Amino acid sequence: MKLLLVEDEPDLLASVVSYLQAQQYVCEVATTYAQAQEKMLLYSYECIVLDLTLPGGDGLDLLRELQRQQRGAGVIITSARAGVDDRITGLELGADDYLPKPFYLPELSARIAALVRRRHYQGTNLLVVGALSVDVPARRASVAGQALTLTRTEFDLLLLLLANQGRVITKGAIAEHLSGDAAEQFDSFEHVYAHVKNLKRKLTEAGAANYIRMVYGLGYRFNVSE
Template sequence: MKILIIEDEPVLRHSIAQYLTTEGNVCSLASTYAESLERLNLYEYDCILLDLTLPDGEGLQLLNYLKRMNRAEGVIIISARNSIDQKIEGLSLGADDYLIKPFHLSELNARILAVMRRKSAQGDRHIEFNEIRIDIDAKEVTINGLGVYMTKKEFDLLLYFIANKGKVISKSAAVEHIWGDDSDMANSFDFIYTHIKNIRKKLTDAGSRDYFQSVYGVGYKFTST
């Protein structure tokens, strides 16, 4: 999962990033309103952790921006403001959850998983595509009941393509989603080919159809047609 952490307190910002990274996520960091807006203009994320008090602006302004742009990211407000009015305003502007500081990082992680389940699987803990079944929480893939071992990157890529089935996904978009902002440093996206090749082989060896289609000069599409 790709997460943007918007928090101006350095210790808390890096503690959250360290914890969520060990849970298998890709984290990007921002400490100001301007930096947050720049990242949101450049990248898309699965989930945004949003502090309301920033040195150069208000987190609620960023919520307004996301709403105007019809962005689909899950948003969890993390704030020291224990105000019912602030909570109502944040949720009414499109935030999915509101967590009061201080909090346990394990609780934050549970809130993120709950938001993403509602966003990507309509509350279900599983995603199915024909004979392919994915358990989001356990990070398990089965084909007609047969378990298929996937690395973390392979699992995330497969989930990403199934969530965007029927759409053409460029190599750069796939790399950005899985590797985060560091993808800008890559000299070549050829390694995406290797990952997809491995996923295709594991799925077909387990009895699945090959749903990946190469789109010349662009990337790949995951489709049954």
């Protein structure tokens, strides 16, 4: 899962990135208003962790921009501002949660997981699609009770497809989701093809139907009915 962390305190940002990467998240960062604005409008994220006091602008204005652009990312505000008005305004502008500073890293991680679960997985930890079962927080998947041995990247790819069932996910979106900023350095999508191929093979070898279909010239779609 890919996150955007908008935070201008270097020590706090380093701690958050280190902790969340250990929780298997792909983390991108922005330390100024301008950087955050550019990333929010150009890229897709499962969750944005947003500080309100930033060099160059106010995080609430970024929320307004997200609302105007109808971006689908969940937002957790983290701020040292103690005023209730800021909390209310942030929630009214579309933020999903508000975590005052200072906060515990495990609590931030738990709130991110809960937000993603609500937005993408119908509020449940266990996804069951046909013969496929996926325990999201435990990062385990099985087909008809048979455990799948997936790499971190394959599991993240599976979650992306499950969160977008029936919709075409472009190769570029998959590369960005799996690799974050590093995706811009790739000259081709060979790594995407390889990960999709390996995931499809492991699913079908375990007895699952061919859920993942290529949409020629565009990308891939996960559809149980097919």
